[in-house]
Amino acid sequence: MLTFLCSLPILWQIGLLISVLLGGFKAYLWYTLGVCTSTKKLTGKTVIITGANTGIGKETAIDLAKRGARVILACRDPKKAAIAKDDIIRESGNKNVVIRQLDLASLKSVRKFAADILKSELRLDVLINNAGCATIEKTLTEDGLEYQMQSNHFGHFLLTNLLLGKNITVNALHPGVVHTEVQSVPSLRGFQENNDSLISPVFSKSAKEGAQTTIHLAVADEVANVTGEYFSDCKIAKTSKLAKDAGLAKKLWEVSETLVKLKPEERHY
Numbered sequence: 001m002l003t004f005l006c007s008l009p010i011l012w013q014i015g016l017l018i019s020v021l022l023g024g025f026k027a028y029l030w031y032t033l034g035v036c037t038s039t040k041k042l043t044g045k046t047v048i049i050t051g052a053n054t055g056i057g058k059e060t061a062i063d064l065a066k067r068g069a070r071v072i073l074a075c076r077d078p079k080k081a082a083i084a085k086d087d088i089i090r091e092s093g094n095k096n097v098v099i100r101q102l103d104l105a106s107l108k109s110v111r112k113f114a115a116d117i118l119k120s121e122l123r124l125d126v127l128i129n130n131a132g133c134a135t136i137e138k139t140l141t142e143d144g145l146e147y148q149m150q151s152n153h154f155g156h157f158l159l160t161n162l163l164l165g166k167n168i169t170v171n172a173l174h175p176g177v178v179h180t181e182v183q184s185v186p187s188l189r190g191f192q193e194n195n196d197s198l199i200s201p202v203f204s205k206s207a208k209e210g211a212q213t214t215i216h217l218a219v220a221d222e223v224a225n226v227t228g229e230y231f232s233d234c235k236i237a238k239t240s241k242l243a244k245d246a247g248l249a250k251k252l253w254e255v256s257e258t259l260v261k262l263k264p265e266e267r268h269y
């Protein structure tokens with residue numbers, strides 16, 4: 001076998017080596033992949049998913065709709081949301097999928113969204129703060145906050161506080177490296193010729209694979225009473241030292257309350 005390999009032209013040898021390495025890496029990803037095994041139905045439950053028109057959010061919406069949930073797609077672009085809604089209904093067979101406009105980079109939009117939900121929905125069982133963006137350029141939102149921080153953190157912070165009820169569990173997760181639109185933001189294109197050249201699908205999970213931990217946390221009975229944990233691949237994962245710094249967490253909470261202008265009567269802690 002070795003003699004045969006050595007007799008091949010050098011370019012073939014290199015090509016073969018690269019194929020074996022990539023195949024091995026993909027096999028490792030597949031082997032370590034966390035998969036939600038719960039068959040739980042969500043009939044009668046209501047779920048909100050932010051950023052549900054694409055990527056991990058859309059795959060999560062399809063799965064939860066298949067389980068019978070009422071799924072609210074909280075999206076900033078109504079046109080993209082309408083296309084996604086059709087796909088989700090077609091793939092899940094569940095027509096109880098609705099769109100509500102939400103731009104997390106606008107505190108006004110977050111407040112309007114929350115007020116609409118509180119007025120129109122009879123219940124809310126699961127809130128999935130999924131939307132997010134990655135950008136290098138520094139821009140400010142209409143609220144004077146840094147765009148990425150507001151889209152990823154402050155917007156969700158306000159939303160969660162406005163929708164909070166009692167007796168909830170809260171967990172965070174990392175989906176893994178997932179091949180979605182977040183990897184092709186315009187500000188990153190300076191480093192890449194196209195969406196695939198920076199982090200190709202070979203090195204990434206698919207959106208469906210990336211959605212597994214989110215789905216697991218939304219449905220699995222074994223995590224129903226788990227709170228304050230960090231998950232990866234459907235398992236509790238180690239956090240950094242910074243994430244365990246209670247003083248820093250308190251400071252972030254207080255600064256966030258101030259920056260999103262949370263009113264005293266809206267504060268639950």
Ligand SMILES: NC(=O)c1ccc[n+]([C@@H]2O[C@H](COP(=O)([O-])OP(=O)(O)OC[C@H]3O[C@@H](n4cnc5c(N)ncnc54)[C@H](OP(=O)(O)O)[C@@H]3O)[C@@H](O)[C@H]2O)c1
Pocket residue numbers: 050051052053054055056057074075076077080102103104105106129130131132133151174175176177178179180181182183
């Ligand atoms: N993909 C990864 O490798 C990876 C790794 C770690 C963490 N994550 C996190 O996983 C989550 C889902 O990401 P993804 O990979 O599925 O990315 P994606 O395909 O780019 O989807 C992101 C979603 O968030 C929405 N969004 C962005 N900014 C928003 C805003 N201001 N208001 C409302 N919606 C907004 C997007 O809406 P538009 O379609 O209108 O832009 C889109 O629906 C994100 O929080 C991301 O940070 C992803």
